[in-house]
Amino acid sequence: MLRILGKIQRIGIVTEPLPKIDEPALEEVGAQIKAKIGEMFSGSLAIRQVDAGSCNGCELEIHALNNPYYGIERFGVHFVASPRHADMLLVTGPVSRHMEAALRRTYDATPEPKLVIAVGECGANGGEFGVSYASCGAVSNVIPVDAVIRGCPPTPLDLMRGILQAVGELPALK
């Protein structure tokens, strides 16, 4: 136990200060988002991630959002196990036809108001896989999509910006 505590103390906090993106700086966007999440989602945004046919590259980077460097929870964003608990669906992959029904059902099981973000080149436009006998291509070919985060895979930072911006662009509640 001492060794564990020692290690924790030596490493300290590695969470990075928010890097600058376009004006206003992410720091500022972060504050706005936090306020927005406070206002619209009672302080916490619950995301249900759905892999609808990805190569798993996108998932690995979404995982990274929870590593100590990005620590996305500090903005009140957390990942949940059920669509019924979710405010947002983060969907990856060219939607494989075998996942089509499951994706529709997940979408239907998510309570309104809900946001859908298509992730990666595959989610955006079918990517390397396109549309075929086995693949529906873009997520928007199957369910309505509110925002897209490009990249193959998008880096954790791209993902953070995308999620935060999608929330930031929501119309005010009142």
Place this chain on the structure above:
Amino acid sequence: MTADWLTAFLGRLTTREIQAQEEPAAGLAPAHLLTVQADDWGQFAHEAKNWDCRWVAAWGEDSGDDLIANACFEKDGTYLVARTHVKRATPILPSHTPYFLAADRPERHMQDMFGIAFMDHPDPRRWTRHRAWKESEYPLRKNFPAAGNPLAQTPPNDNYRFLFAHGSGVYEIPVGPVHAGIIEPGHFRFQAVGETVLNLEERLGYVHKGIEKIAEGRDAKGLARLAGRVSGDSTVAHAWAACMAMEKAAGIEVPPRALALRAIMAERERVANHLGDIGAICNDVSFAFAFYQFGRLREVWQRVSRETFGHRFMMDRIVPGGVLSDLDDQASGSMQKQMVSLKKELDGLYNIIDDLPSLEDRLDTTGHLSPETAKAFGALGYVGRASGIPYDVRKDAPYAPYDRLSVEVPVFQDGDVAARVKVRAEEILASFKLIETLIEYLPPGSVRADWKPAPAGAEGLGFTEGFRGEILAYVRFGENGQIARYFPRDTSWLTWPTLEKLIRDNIVPDFPVCNKSVNGSYSGHDL
């Protein structure tokens, strides 16, 4: 040079009156090609089994007139491809499954994709095919268009006949395809009594996105990109295997510097995945400390990959003929520096993991896979190596640059989750040594040979050792340097079935950690 066992094996086939003919196949070398009569297909497998061969893979091909079935075997590091032709009108073959358990799903995949029926296969159910295409349609036949004839909406896969268990107190737990985490989709059906798992049945194929079909008609570069997306976490290993196959088919000599750089990337990929998985395995038994520590190390590792190779996963860095970019002194210096500090950190973390009683309690004896079962399924990689199977392509059938390196392969006998963690922990340190040596002796010269398209009909076979284990890639070129057939076999085909076995008699709450310790790729398996 023909391996000793092969000569004797061929003699044995002759005495058994099994017609098998060795054919020249330059692109498949060092693997040997045997053509076998369709009637003898099953007996051939029977003899291979008696000869203690390992069943590696099976894939089909549509040659126009006939359908072709291939099966690959290995013994003592020598690979053998057996090939047979069947008539389109009556595509029926004896099955290999009665002799090799590993052939079960691959043969069902072939049945779904080519319409080759395997008589005496013990399981007639479809596998890759759910309901995206009709029972009478076979996507990998040449007359099936890649666009297919999809319905406006694909119906759910709700008419699959799962196995049932009867008895008082037996209940069933269906899980997926959408799982309760950030993970790929698939379906698991448990039968349990109380907390104990009686049986697990996997139903995969949810992320089938037609990789084999959409490969057709691509050029070499396009195939390398696609191969890099067979399984995102193995992008380097799959792209390398596919490029190796194409280079052999085209007769292209890859410069030694490029080969060394490929190996550095492959080892970096192994380390990244093991770091992430060790943390995740600990997290599945609620040891969050390790999750955060290993997650942190994986992140800094990926950042250096990006600095040196331009991508956090090194996607699209391996191209036909070589690699995309060179490594300069500064980049190799920062890589070396990082390994020194990481090694120190890992020593500390391994010590913590090693003597934590609560971790030991959860990981030791959990998800036990006996050496016999592992062998019966042909398990490889960390799953096989934790159960006493040492096979590693880098060491046992070495390809350049590994043929000039000494590769340490950790092997354990316990076969439990703890052993699978130990293999990974040691493999990280072994990879550090390999990377250090590769950087030190990085050969001078160019990093890419000019690509020249292969002649129509040329075929090639590539093998690499991915972080999960052996990866195979088969390629045949058609007209104008376009791909006519691509088949990648991820290690997951061999390790997924072992999960069904090793979970038995464990408690349901231990499923996540058992699953993570195997970490099969869904995408690499479903294709």
